[in-house]
Amino acid sequence: MPALPPPTLIVRNIGELLTMAPESVPDATGPLGIVPDAALVARGEQILFVGPAARLAEVQFAASDVPPQEIDLGGRVVTPGLIDSHTHLVFAGDRAGEFQQRHAGVSYGAIAAAGGGIVATMRATRAASFAELVALGRTRLRSMRTHGTTTVETKTGYGLDRETEERLLAVAARLGRERGLPRVISTFLGAHVVPPEYRADRAAYVAAIQHDWLPRFAGRADFCDVFCEGNAFTAAESRAILSTAKGLGYRLKLHADQMSACGGAALAAEWGATSADHLDHASDADLDRLAAAGVVAVLLPGCSFTLNAPYPDARRMVAHGVPIALATDFNPGTCYCENLQMMVALAIAHMGLTLPEALLAVTRNAARALSLSDAGTLVAGQRCDLALWGIRSHHEIGYHFGVNLVEQTIIGGHVATA
Structure with a gap:
């Protein structure tokens, strides 16, 4: 030899x-x-x-x-x-006060109605400079690296206007070029929620994503994601955005069936998404569709921990033949945690995964959730x-x-x- x-x-x-x-x-x-x-x-x-x-x-x-x-x-x-296949890494501000409110009995809906939630992070992120966002992202990536993470997917979605969404993609690209930090995979999530200035005309916001932002950002984001949920985007709106994104060469992801059975999992299977994420309320029929389409289920136990909500039944997904990845969903509202080791512990203790299944979920299957063949x-x-x-x-x-x-x-x- x-x-x-x-x-x-x-x-x-x-x-x-x-x-x-x-x-x-x-x-x-x-x-x-x-x-x-x-x-x-x-x-x-x-x-x-x-x-x-x-x-x-x-x-x-x-x-x-x-x-x-x-x-x-x-x-x-x-x-x-370790590979963290679902995060919202780049944002400004925090929502520690909301965490305390929720655990004092205030609902997520009431917090959002009072100006909190994603919109609160949107305001802080819009006000932050490129340099400030790079510094925040760098600190978070260093923490992830310390805990063994070497690849991180990061979504936009805290700008919700073209200028800030573009800035978030530029921040991710800059961080991805810094030696010694985890590799960064970018996802465009303009369809996170409808921002306040478009609430009277949702169709105009969906059209802006389809006809302005997606063409503009093509080649700068690896994936397009949509939050398909009752308080975010309907299945019909999600389908329209995914269709445009796929036509422009984006690979697809979907926040699916997190808070309700809203058709997100079926949509992910229909469009051949790389992954469907959350899936707390996916039906057995949905899981069969995902398995047949080869869609990876990215489960996010840190959300259940933070929200004191039921955990997804990972054993049911395994029984249906759906490949499972685990991720932190690092974000300021529902999982402020950079540590994938903790997600492994939660998945074993509360979701029914074995240790081998959980370790594969943050390595081999997580790479599959990002279409990575080299990791x-x-x-x-x-x-x-x-x-x-x-x-x-x-x-x-x-x-x-x-x-x-x-x-x-x-x-x-x-x-x-x-």
Whole structure:
């Protein structure tokens, strides 16, 4: 076999290497593709070798004058870098007061009617400068990275006018170019709610999204998302926006059936969306449609935790054959949490997922929810995004909760630093 390129990174003495690809890695076992006593080698962004440490001596690498960086894990755990497939990362302001109000018995509707909710964040975000939003986003991405996240999807939707929505996309693009931060995937969510200035003419707002904003932002956002819900956009409005977006080359996502059975899940299946997110009220028939269409269900347990609401029944979705991803839904109103480890713990404790299912949901399945073919598994040729855990058994994940179990994060083959 010809020599591999000279490595830039060697991770040795890995107690458990969770590849998430048992079908692709020799010696990997179980649904998580675990290799004990393992090593991993990369050159730049690309993984060159994954497997038992004993086999590393058999692999030939080309010579180089520059020695690789070597990390001794001391028998601890390595997984793919975590992938947060649903966030609202870029916004200004906070809604801590609303959190206290809700838990004192004030309804979300009453808060919104008093000028709170998404519209409150919209006002603060419209008033924030590009530099302020970049600084806020950078701080949040650093927190996510500290907890092992290496890829983050972020939605617009807190501008709700063309100028601010465009600024949010520009902020996401800027953050995505900063070395050492998680990779950023952008989603246009102009159809989050109808802003106050359009409430007397909803059709005009939908038309602005279809005929002005979507063409203008094509190529600058990877996905188009719509909040299909009674207090946001109807199924008919959502269908019109999705149709236009698909015609312009956007991939599709949908906030679906979070608060009521409003037809969002069926719409996601009909239009071949990459993912349908929330799904708290999706019917059995909806789940069959999603499974047949290959749509990933992105579940957001942090929302249920924050709102003290029932959790989605993940076991029912598994039974229907729907692939499941987990995400934080990081946002100022319903889940102010950057920690995917916490979502794994909540999904195990309250949604019926097993530990292997929950870990696949923040790695391999989360990559699928973003149409990423180079992340979510640890296989030669894949992107070198790693979470290096300070534990000796992956069984501690979800069990030891409320703390950060990740000691180090590697993004694109580079050790990320503060």
